[in-house]
Amino acid sequence: MKLIEKSQYTVLKGNYAVAYGVKLARVEVISAYPITPQTTISEKLADMTATGELKARFITVESEHSAISAVIASSLAGARSFTATASQGLALMHEMLHWATGARAPVVMVNVNRALAPSWNIWTEQTDSLAQRDTGWLQIYNESNQEVLDTTILAFKIAERVYLPTMVVLDAFILSHTSEPVEIYPQELVDEFLPPYEHPNAINFDDPRAIGAFARPDYYMEFRYNIQKAHEEALRVFKEETELFAEMFGRKYDTVEEFMLDDADYVLVLAGSTATTAKYAVAQLRERGEKVGVMRIKLFRPFPVEDVRRVLSGRKKVAVIDRNLSFGHSGIFYMETKAAMYGAKDRPPIFGYVAGLGGRDIRPQDIIDIYEDMKRREEPENIIWKGVRV
Amino acid sequence: MIEIRIHGRGGQGGVVASEILAKAFFKEGKYIQAFPHFGVERRGAPVAAFVRVGEPGSLFVRTNIYEPDHIIVLDPTLLTAVNVMEGLKPGGWIIVNTPQDPEELVKEVGIPPTYKVATVDATAIALKHRLGSKMSPIVNTAILGAFSRAFGAPSLENLLAAIREEVPVKPEENAAAAKEAYESTKILIPQEV
Numbered sequence: 001m002k003l004i005e006k007s008q009y010t011v012l013k014g015n016y017a018v019a020y021g022v023k024l025a026r027v028e029v030i031s032a033y034p035i036t037p038q039t040t041i042s043e044k045l046a047d048m049t050a051t052g053e054l055k056a057r058f059i060t061v062e063s064e065h066s067a068i069s070a071v072i073a074s075s076l077a078g079a080r081s082f083t084a085t086a087s088q089g090l091a092l093m094h095e096m097l098h099w100a101t102g103a104r105a106p107v108v109m110v111n112v113n114r115a116l117a118p119s120w121n122i123w124t125e126q127t128d129s130l131a132q133r134d135t136g137w138l139q140i141y142n143e144s145n146q147e148v149l150d151t152t153i154l155a156f157k158i159a160e161r162v163y164l165p166t167m168v169v170l171d172a173f174i175l176s177h178t179s180e181p182v183e184i185y186p187q188e189l190v191d192e193f194l195p196p197y198e199h200p201n202a203i204n205f206d207d208p209r210a211i212g213a214f215a216r217p218d219y220y221m222e223f224r225y226n227i228q229k230a231h232e233e234a235l236r237v238f239k240e241e242t243e244l245f246a247e248m249f250g251r252k253y254d255t256v257e258e259f260m261l262d263d264a265d266y267v268l269v270l271a272g273s274t275a276t277t278a279k280y281a282v283a284q285l286r287e288r289g290e291k292v293g294v295m296r297i298k299l300f301r302p303f304p305v306e307d308v309r310r311v312l313s314g315r316k317k318v319a320v321i322d323r324n325l326s327f328g329h330s331g332i333f334y335m336e337t338k339a340a341m342y343g344a345k346d347r348p349p350i351f352g353y354v355a356g357l358g359g360r361d362i363r364p365q366d367i368i369d370i371y372e373d374m375k376r377r378e379e380p381e382n383i384i385w386k387g388v389r390v
Numbered sequence: 391m392i393e394i395r396i397h398g399r400g401g402q403g404g405v406v407a408s409e410i411l412a413k414a415f416f417k418e419g420k421y422i423q424a425f426p427h428f429g430v431e432r433r434g435a436p437v438a439a440f441v442r443v444g445e446p447g448s449l450f451v452r453t454n455i456y457e458p459d460h461i462i463v464l465d466p467t468l469l470t471a472v473n474v475m476e477g478l479k480p481g482g483w484i485i486v487n488t489p490q491d492p493e494e495l496v497k498e499v500g501i502p503p504t505y506k507v508a509t510v511d512a513t514a515i516a517l518k519h520r521l522g523s524k525m526s527p528i529v530n531t532a533i534l535g536a537f538s539r540a541f542g543a544p545s546l547e548n549l550l551a552a553i554r555e556e557v558p559v560k561p562e563e564n565a566a567a568a569k570e571a572y573e574s575t576k577i578l579i580p581q582e583v
Binding site for chain 1: 416
């Protein structure tokens with residue numbers, strides 16, 4: 001019998017899908033500080049480590065800053081390490097996010113997208129993770145609980161091949177607290193895909209060396225160059241590992257997902273779980289004869305410039321729907337998509353929509369409205385508000 | 391895709407009810423989604439939970455449910471406290487925890503004759519099986535027995551299996567409550583439906 005046939009099909013919330021992904025990845029050290037809507041990840045992992053279901057050390061800490069510090073250290077000591085947070089917690093980690101990259105610690109973190117305060121809000125918005133864009137972390141966005149579990153496993157594989165920290169991102173409540181069918185793979189199969197983690201320069205008391213050393217202007221720039229090269233390598237590794245994953249587990253992911261795009265004149269671009277609703281709306285538009293499709297961005301860092309160009313070049317118009325905002329400019333996926341398309345051949349006009357901030361529901365009709373609005377417009381605009389009361 | 395909205399009060403088990411119901415449908419080979427209304431829940435306050443059921447591979451959405459096909463009401467006082475019928479599609483089931491017969495309930499609350507109504511005394515059944523306290527009975531499993539009977543799915547067998555897997559305490563008592571509710575559900579299908 002093939003190993004994959006020993007999979008267990010069950011119903012899981014997104015946060016538990018994370019926990020099962022962490023368990024299957026045989027994580028050795030976990031440190032996390034509870035914050036809504038991430039808390040049930042920490043709780044489940046604490047439970048798994050307490051019962052011995054997962055043989056890992058769970059380090060309790062007094063803040064997110066300490067949680068990320070702990071797992072950077074354990075990662076550098078050669079232990080596969082994991083943390084999870086959301087919103088304010090991620091913001092508090094900011095300093096150490098740079099540190100993880102600079103120290104080349106392949107930590108994996110799950111961030112549950114939650115809006116930042118004030119005003120206090122526990123609902124979904126992508127600004128928290130996108131605001132960490134320049135910390136050097138890989139960032140992977142997800143649409144379903146199955147994808148969350150799969151991506152958690154993939155993240156370790158990719159991170160440990162390029163020695164870069166990796167963030168797996170899911171939406172507050174819409175995934176984190178929503179139950180849906182999930183396939184949990186047999187441990188032996190995940191073991192085959194994800195070998196034990198080894199750090200070539202792991203902390204070793206018998207062979208002491210410095211970590212985080214001082215680098216003057218005559219050295220620092222080369223370290224940064226190497227990190228950029230690792231990101232470029234990560235793009236290739238992402239492709240390789242998602243292909244291997246598809247062979248072994250039967251689910252194919254890519255840097256971007258293409259939905260009903262074959263003959264599409266118009267493309268809606270977005271990331272995260274809103275893509276499910278967008279696909280539903282697009283299927284309705286297709287029934288009316290509209291030539292429209294969806295491009296879902298899965299990999300945000302490194303940004304898949306070539307794939308974005310391949311998919312969007314030659315279309316009539318593109319609308320990017322952002323559940324996030326960089327104040328003073330525009331939605332962030334819009335900004336990135338536009339930048340990637342600069343210099344591409346047959347570049348379509350790209351329109352930027354901002355919707356669903358602070359968890360405001362994005363319904364199929366909202367997607368249809370955005371599509372129709374884009375079709376009517378001639379001149380692209382950086383920021384077109386959808387569903388705001390003014 | 392059918393959409394079900396569950397109305398309860400914080401502490402009655404509405405969210406767990408949505409998860410049990412989804413799991414029972416999952417056992418019948420359906421694709422499912424269950425989620426709470428993403429609010430800040432307090433004991434006693436009106437809360438809602440949602441279930442979507444469809445064929446595997448069909449397209450779903452990720453929004454709240456505004457126009458449910460059916461509703462389940464865990465506390466009869468909600469029928470007048472909040473507009474539980476808001477958006478309910480004609481022909482849908484209204485499953486209510488109440489000692490009243492459907493005919494009495496329809497008259498008292500003014501339920502339009504475009505809806506099918508099922509009632510069950512889930513509170514009495516829950517207390518009989520020692521689920522929760524007299525002040526705060528846990529009626530979620532009993533009311534699902536009524537849903538299974540009225541709607542015709544999920545089967546009682548799959549419902550009981552889902553209950554045994556999902557409820558954190560007293561799985562057998564909860565299963566027994568659902569079975570008793572299934573057997574004592576009263577149904578009203580108006581001629582217009």
